[in-house]
Amino acid sequence: MIGRAHLLLAGLCLVASGARAAADPVQDGQLWINTTLFGSVGDVAFFAEAQPRIGSGISRLDQLILRPAVGWKVNESLTLYQGYAYVEDHGTPGRVSIEDRSFQEINWKIGEIAGVKVSSRTRFEQRWQSGGRDVGFRLRENLRFARPLTEAKDSISAVGWTELFVALNDADWGPRAGFDRIRTFVGLELPIGGQSTVEIGYLNQTARAPARGTELDHILSLNLFIRN
Numbered sequence: 001m002i003g004r005a006h007l008l009l010a011g012l013c014l015v016a017s018g019a020r021a022a023a024d025p026v027q028d029g030q031l032w033i034n035t036t037l038f039g040s041v042g043d044v045a046f047f048a049e050a051q052p053r054i055g056s057g058i059s060r061l062d063q064l065i066l067r068p069a070v071g072w073k074v075n076e077s078l079t080l081y082q083g084y085a086y087v088e089d090h091g092t093p094g095r096v097s098i099e100d101r102s103f104q105e106i107n108w109k110i111g112e113i114a115g116v117k118v119s120s121r122t123r124f125e126q127r128w129q130s131g132g133r134d135v136g137f138r139l140r141e142n143l144r145f146a147r148p149l150t151e152a153k154d155s156i157s158a159v160g161w162t163e164l165f166v167a168l169n170d171a172d173w174g175p176r177a178g179f180d181r182i183r184t185f186v187g188l189e190l191p192i193g194g195q196s197t198v199e200i201g202y203l204n205q206t207a208r209a210p211a212r213g214t215e216l217d218h219i220l221s222l223n224l225f226i227r228n
Contacts, residue, residue, distance in 0.1 A: 025206070025216040030055040030062065032203065034223040045071045055091070055217070056216050064088040069105065081105040085125075098130040108200040118144045121163075132173025137167045138180060146189060159199060181207035185221060193226035 048068040055062030062112045069083025087099035110118040115162040120143055127136040144161035165180040187201015203219040 017212040022155075026209070027216045027218065028055055029057050030217050030219045031058045032219050033199070034221075036223070036225050038225065039228045040073060040228075043073045045073050045081070046052065047081075047083075058220075061090050069103075071105070072227065077109040077111075079107040102126045103170045115147055117157075119144045119146075127171075127175075129171075132171060134169075134171035134173065136148050136171035136173070136175045137168040138175070139168060140148060140164070156190040158187075159189045160184075160186045176208070179208055181205060182190045187221065197226065197227075198223050199223040 011094050013202045017065070029091045031054040032051060033054075034049065036047055036049040038045075038047045040046070040165075046069065049065070051067070052061060053063040054060065055067070055205070065085055065087050067083060067085040069081040071079050071081035076159075081104070083103050083105060085101040085103065087101065089097045089099065097131075103123050105124075106120075106122045109121045110120055112118070120141070122142075123140040125136075125138045125140065127138060128137070140163060142161060142163040144159070146157045148155035148157045150156070162185070163183045165182065167175045167177050167180045169177050183203060183205045185201055185203045187199060190198045192198055200220075200222050203213075203221040205217040205219060207215045207217070208217045
């Protein structure tokens, strides 16, 4: 009887440890480098972005994104964009998949609350990938907060933002409707001349991966924003 109890207890321990292992997220350290050029001619606005993402413990290129867009400045606080993104995914060694995205974007400078500048970016994406035939629809909402650390005109600012991604449908190349990922950033914004800035900090990404469960990425994020 005691022997059976020991066997049962051992079995329960194995099941529990297996369940914990299955629930543990797949973690990675990454480096994301982004350069974005912003400009406008009258009420016509544009931006062009290049972003290599280096993953697998910052050892190899994981993804490359090229993202231009053109838009209309409704007023000083609100700009609407139509854009395109070319995405190379190198996540699987020896295999590169290509994704094309069309997107519509709303940029809104909400205002200042207790000295904190608040802005929003809402993006609706239509995604085509080389590994499937379906169009994946995704909605992204970014809320950004920035507070100057001094009263000087060119003060360094503390920055924090979070962005939620929601897939709106299932697609045959991977996405499943519902929560897709969330990103949270904390760091500093440094002025480098005119309106241009450098933003550096820690970015955490928690993503749902249908084949592997949850992915958790710890990212050193370096961003150069050039504004004319």
